[in-house]
Amino acid sequence: MDVVGMLGGVGWLGPCWVMLGHVSGDDADSLTEKILSEGATWSTWYPTKNNAEWAKLGDSGQAAVLKEHGAVARPFVENSGIDFVRLSSHGIDAEGNHQVFGLLADSLKNISDLQQAMAGTAQVNQYSEKSGPVFIGRRIWQQPE
Numbered sequence: 001m002d003v004v005g006m007l008g009g010v011g012w013l014g015p016c017w018v019m020l021g022h023v024s025g026d027d028a029d030s031l032t033e034k035i036l037s038e039g040a041t042w043s044t045w046y047p048t049k050n051n052a053e054w055a056k057l058g059d060s061g062q063a064a065v066l067k068e069h070g071a072v073a074r075p076f077v078e079n080s081g082i083d084f085v086r087l088s089s090h091g092i093d094a095e096g097n098h099q100v101f102g103l104l105a106d107s108l109k110n111i112s113d114l115q116q117a118m119a120g121t122a123q124v125n126q127y128s129e130k131s132g133p134v135f136i137g138r139r140i141w142q143q144p145e
Helices: 026-036 052-056 058-079 108-118
Strands: 002-011 014-024 042-050 083-088 099-105 128-131 135-138
Touching: 026 083, 026 099, 042 108, 052 058, 058 083, 058 108, 099 108
Parallel strands: none
Antiparallel strands: 002 014, 014 083, 042 099, 042 128, 042 135, 083 099
């Protein structure tokens, strides 16, 4: 099962930012559940793009960097009720972004704390060309099933 997500719209000044991404496999099956979870009151969504040095690392180098990145995120996911969504956007995004990340939680502070901790990883410090803009949303109502 493949799912394509889009975030954006039209504001009072005209067209706004639009982010496109693609998720497949097991992640697609849990996407709706994550987004509609009662604990997902707050969310941030932001595109990212890796720099040219990222590609030079090769598979094993990238795996090591992602392992460090995941080790920093894991305590937040396990202890702060944060969930995440990763949408691949290679080739379908006008800005050339590589992915769109969504962080979902019951507290915006928890999301902010996670993003601050992630800023210290090599993935962000050495291998990110750009990240953002960041869209912040708060669910104020959800139609009952």
